[in-house]
Amino acid sequence: MAKVSMTVNGKAASGDVEGRTLLSSFLREELGLTGTHVGCDTSQCGACVVHVDGKAVKACTMLALEAEGAEVATIEGQANADGSLNTIQQAFQDHHGLQCGFCTPGMVMSAAALLKDNPKPSEAEIRDYLEGNLCRCTGYHNIVKAIMAASGQDVSSIAAE
């Protein structure tokens, strides 16, 4: 066991982990941040996407010890300070961009990373960026639409949600 320390959603966090402990396990089991989901074991589904030092990372594919000293952001820290949904979260609700909710945290975290680098992505750019995030419920329609809306684009001409 080794001690690991990092900042998670702006708060100091530390724990004792095995060398093989994944960041996703550390967040879920040690810190109780169960919003980060694990949907596969081959780094394909993206339900576990978090931000590490500002970059989107699949938390199932990073060892907890690799995040030593890092700034980690998870879905639990995304809402506004007053607890209201942030722009992306609100767009997902407004446009029915989620159903079962399991892929949703990863989708929101990926969308946030995309919009940081590309504030007005086209439909094709969004679809391409979401290559690493699987959703089985929505057929992606309303996820893509929500991300376009969150970036301030007019989505009224896109078929009804």
Place this chain on the structure above:
Amino acid sequence: MPKDNGIGASPKRREDVRFLTGAGNYTDDINVNGQAHVHFLRADVAHATINSIDTSAAEAMPGVVKIFTGADFAEVGGIPCGWGVTDRHGNPQQEPRHPIIAHDTIRHVGEIVAAVVADTVEQARDAAEAIELDLTDKPVVVDMAAALAEDSAKVHEDLSSNLCYDWVFGNDDDDAVQAAFDSAAHVTTLELVNNRLVANPMEPRVAIGEYSRGTDEYTLHTTSQNPHVIRLLMCAFVLGLPEHKVRVVAPDVGGGFGSKIFHYAEEAFCTHAAKACGRPVKWTSTRSEAFISDAHGRDHVTKIELALDSNNNFTALRTNTMANMGAYLSTFATSVPSYLHGTLMAGNYKTPIVQVNVKTVFTNTVPVDAYRGAGRPEATYQLERVIDKAARELGVDPIALRRQNFITEFPYETPVALTYDTGDYVATMDKLEEIADVAGFAARRAESEKKGKLRGLGVNCYIEACGIAPSNIVGMLGARAGLYDAATVRVNATGSISVMVGAHAHGQGHETTFPQVVADMIGIDESMVDIVHGDTGRVPFGMGTYGSRSIAVCGSAMVRATEKIIAKAKKIAAHLMEASDADIELKDGQFTVAGTDKSVAWGDVCLTAYVPHNYPLEELEPGLEETAFYDPANFTYPAGAYACEVEVDPDTGKVTIERFSAADDFGNIINPMIVDGQVHGGLGQGIGQALLENAAYDEDGQLLSASYMDYAMPRADDVPFYQVDHSCQTPCTHNPLGVKGCGEAGAIGSPPAVVNAVIDALKSGGKNVTHIDMPLSPARVWAAMNG
């Protein structure tokens, strides 16, 4: 103007806030004090005799609590099959024992061979690697046709063959059916495969068993679409426990699509092991385990023949299908290729003679059961493909051929046992042609051709039987359960309402839509109504969510219970206003006496029911809580027409979906936003089946596509924005809301449109390809073009 509340409005989903902030409560998010973890050692060969299992080294490993093998479950019942199909000769289906842990024989890759319970999951996994198995390989049966050969090795030595049942349905007079084909002006024949799929809800399955020595009570948390069904099956057939000592909870569940209907060995194991170990036992499936332990879907091989007269009227339809059961019968496995498939073979058409022949087959593969649509996609696919092929052979427009043969008068009794109560297939086809801009297709094709691409348009219709089901009818057909549902409306003293519903939401948005109905009926704000679901300890009973049944069956129960509430509340209001209850009207949450200005508010009546000082106690019990069980009078029949436009790259065979349009008739609609979302999701899965997904086995019974690296899930860039419309509404005639259900339509209706479109595209490029089996991967399309 769109409504802003009640039935027909699209309020934002109330469940979204917790899912968007990481506050959902999925089963794997739950940890119980003192819990141990189980790791299942799963078979890595498809068929073998277990000579011995040596667990001694593993038992000595750090953290190991207890190791279980098949011998520990020899006295426990097997996993039951919930449907007994009678074959064409009147004999019952062959039904092998389905053990919790393989006892003496392994029959598919992924079957549980041993279970290691340890303090941590890592310790359990480490210890499992120290278990020594002595196995003798047996011949592996994978291909269905080979499995039915007389000299085939058997999956189950104690059965007479690998045939589960040989079933005929519809017109069972072979000579009469043959005569119809002999006298036909044209016969179109098509052989096709409905590819094997894995449901793949994004949340893998999880089970946590707990046992209290103090009360002799068990609790199972599990990822289920129907916790009461799991409790019943597990208690009555597997573990022999009294139901009132067992609570099954299915909290937030991350998608199901059918694969979380079934009672699985892991659920019974964790429940049993919790007592045996004296500790709670938790199992969380990995995705790799899910591929080889979740029931698969589809996997039919079919020959379909369509007879037409000289005017192109359909005169007879005959199908011969082999359907894979896998190694054991999963909960509803035998109903899917029979009564959920054969009954739909008439489709939207007035074909007078329909004969369906199905052989179900045991193979050394993972059990196969219902996946979104369950038998209905298989029926729709073959029917809508053979119609398209017939149109091409006859040189007629595929839309016109369909229109000509539509059923137009209702109720309509099909040759395959259903009575369609209502529908308007002409209207949905008209709507489809409008939203798909069929008239503009030629111009779009010309644009594609300028880019060097082949463009195709494919259309199909579909019908499904939803709202499963009238219990007496399914009982006659072999169901071993009733298929009603139940709801309890509990009005609190202050007027807020909890509705305990037997349906279970795992993406469908019941927490939003069900309160819309109750609030609308009473005329109060939706925020005063919550539903409770997914917990046998809090919900009296229910049969769960599958087959697009939730609003049609459980919603109807909820309406009936709410009607009882209103009737009683009117009596209380009548007493308070010293009027006759026949004169009481309820509107906008106010009870009034007709023709007077007297009124009393909903909240005052509710408070009176619980503080009955001025109350007709001699006639009426205090309190305001009512339960209703609703058993539907018929199935519901959603139907529609779908259109797909594809581009095919002639150099690579790569297919891209350029447009997809869906015109559905779901009857009345509670929440249009959610209905659209349900259709979108179904379309994504149907397009996935048509272009990408395939659960492929090799001849040794190894699943080649057993991870997301190998099984091609549809991704955001594989699909377009969809055009969906449900403005054609013929309300169901036999349930109180006039609703039909919308959960499966997209997955049922989309695969044939995609394939029809690709065939059309190839034809435009001068390639007379009549059929390509799904998934239409670039390799398959290229090979067909250049074959």
